[in-house]
Amino acid sequence: MTASQVTHVLDSTMAHRESGTGVPIVFLHGNPTSSHLWRNVLPGVPSGWLLAPDLIGMGASGKPDIAYGFADQARYLDAWFDALGLRDTVLVGHDWGGALAFDRAARHPDRVRGIAFTETIVKPMAWGEFPEGGRELFRAIKTDGVGEAMILDENAFVEQALPASSATPLAPADLAVYREPYPTRESRRPLLRWARSMPLGGEPADVVTRIEAYDRWLASSPDVPKLLLTFTPGAGTMTTPDTIAWCAANIAALEIEHSDTVAGHHTPEDRPEVIAGAISRWVERLGLLD
Numbered sequence: 001m002t003a004s005q006v007t008h009v010l011d012s013t014m015a016h017r018e019s020g021t022g023v024p025i026v027f028l029h030g031n032p033t034s035s036h037l038w039r040n041v042l043p044g045v046p047s048g049w050l051l052a053p054d055l056i057g058m059g060a061s062g063k064p065d066i067a068y069g070f071a072d073q074a075r076y077l078d079a080w081f082d083a084l085g086l087r088d089t090v091l092v093g094h095d096w097g098g099a100l101a102f103d104r105a106a107r108h109p110d111r112v113r114g115i116a117f118t119e120t121i122v123k124p125m126a127w128g129e130f131p132e133g134g135r136e137l138f139r140a141i142k143t144d145g146v147g148e149a150m151i152l153d154e155n156a157f158v159e160q161a162l163p164a165s166s167a168t169p170l171a172p173a174d175l176a177v178y179r180e181p182y183p184t185r186e187s188r189r190p191l192l193r194w195a196r197s198m199p200l201g202g203e204p205a206d207v208v209t210r211i212e213a214y215d216r217w218l219a220s221s222p223d224v225p226k227l228l229l230t231f232t233p234g235a236g237t238m239t240t241p242d243t244i245a246w247c248a249a250n251i252a253a254l255e256i257e258h259s260d261t262v263a264g265h266h267t268p269e270d271r272p273e274v275i276a277g278a279i280s281r282w283v284e285r286l287g288l289l290d
Contacts, residue, residue, distance in 0.1 A: 004035075004060050009079045012062030016053035016080075017042075023113070023289040024086045025279075027052040028077075030095020030120070031194035032157045034059030036177045037094065037268045044276025048090070048289050053080055055097075057190035059181055068193040070207050074103055081111075090288050092116045092279060094268055096194055103210060105224065106217035113288045116227040116279050118267045119239055122247055123215055124199040124208045131238055137161070141195045142203075151192040152185045165236025165265040174269075215250070222252040227282050229267065229275060230258045236265035255282070 004015045017035050025048040029037045035052035036059070042050050054061040056076035057068050066072045077100055081089075090113050093101035098120025105112040127135060141147040150156040158179050163170045182188045199208045218226070228247055230239055247254060257278045263270040283289050 004054075006060075007080060007083050009056070009062075009076055009083055010064075012056060012064040012076070014053055014056060014062070014076065014080045015060035016051050018049065018051045020048055020050045022048050023088065023090065024049045024051055025090040025092060025283070025289075026081075026086065026101075028091065028093040028097030028100050029055065029058075030093075030097045032058075032162060032182075032191045033095070033178060033266070034181065036174065037266070038272075040272035041268050041276045041279075044273055045280050047280070047283065051084070051086070053077070055100075055190075063187060063190075068190040070099075070103075070197055070210055074100060077104065087111055088113060090114045090116070090283060093120055094118055095120055095265070096197075098122075099211065099214075102214040102218060105221075106214040109217065109221065109224070112224055114225040114227070114283070114286065116229065116282065118229040118275065119237070119265050121199065121211065122218075122243060122251075124202070124211050127201050129242070130198075130200055131236075131240060134236065134238065138195070138198055138200060141192075142198075142200075147192055147196060151195060152188050155179070155182055155188060155191075157188075157191045157195060158182060161236075162266070167234035167262050167264040167270045170269065218251045220252060224253060225282075225286050225288070226251055226254045227278065228254060228256045229278055230256060231263035231267060231271060231274070232260055234262045234264035234270065237263070238265060257282075 004017055006013050006015050027038045034054045038052045055073055057063050088111060091101035098117035101115050105115055197204060197207045199211055202208055230244060259274045261271055261274060268275055
């Protein structure tokens with residue numbers, strides 16, 4: 001894996017790590033992580049041009065003066081794909097990275113060969129569908145004043161939520177990497193906006209609309225293979241049995257690979273070798289890198 005590369009994107013910069021050659025496989029992280037999330041996954045994927053960007057406002061990428069909504073993230077990510085000339089890709093996504101992968105595929109269906117995903121946002125949810133352990137947390141985050149205190153002032157998504165939603169203890173050095181981009185209140189705005197974007201109870205409406213659009217594509221794209229990676233539920237898991245059943249019934253060309261190993265929400269932290277192996281077998285068996 002090369003050192004971080006920096007690409008000028010719109011009015012800012014985006015950083016990424018890469019290795020290999022051939023068909024691009026793009027690994028997209030979520031909130032509050034960065035390309036560091038994939039550090040132990042990528043070495044286990046032997047083929048393809050592997051790229052892991054830091055989303056705008058996150059990791060080593062720039063922090064322009066934008067709202068950091070879903071549409072902003074997708075716009076900068078699109079510009080990054082264009083700047084690197086990535087026209088025909090396999091997408092791998094975790095958390096909001098999976099949602100961005102679905103969204104991009106729905107808008108550019110001719111530019112995606114396949115999508116693998118784990119612990120991501122597959123559909124809008126009623127509050128009662130969201131895992132009970134996370135409901136009060138997200139109600140607090142979505143409350144004016146409370147969310148700001150938690151995420152902007154206390155940096156709780158990095159300091160508390162991230163370690164608490166991994167089944168294996170996060171090493172202090174790795175937590176330091178995740179902490180580094182967010183030294184100030186202002187620098188944490190992307191984390192708050194992502195957390196408040198969770199599509200619960202019909203809000204935020206713009207995000208729900210965007211997810212409904214990619215759900216229509218997921219249901220009507222039998223020519224694009226998709227792989228859902230699931231695990232024995234651990235800390236903070238959001239992929240419930242009902243979610244898995246919904247995916248099986250509503251996502252075309254879907255394979256589900258389950259591992260009996262325990263993983264929390266941050267599956268690439270807990271089970272990188274399982275994820276790398278599953279993706280490698282999947283792309284090889286289906287010829288996605290040919």
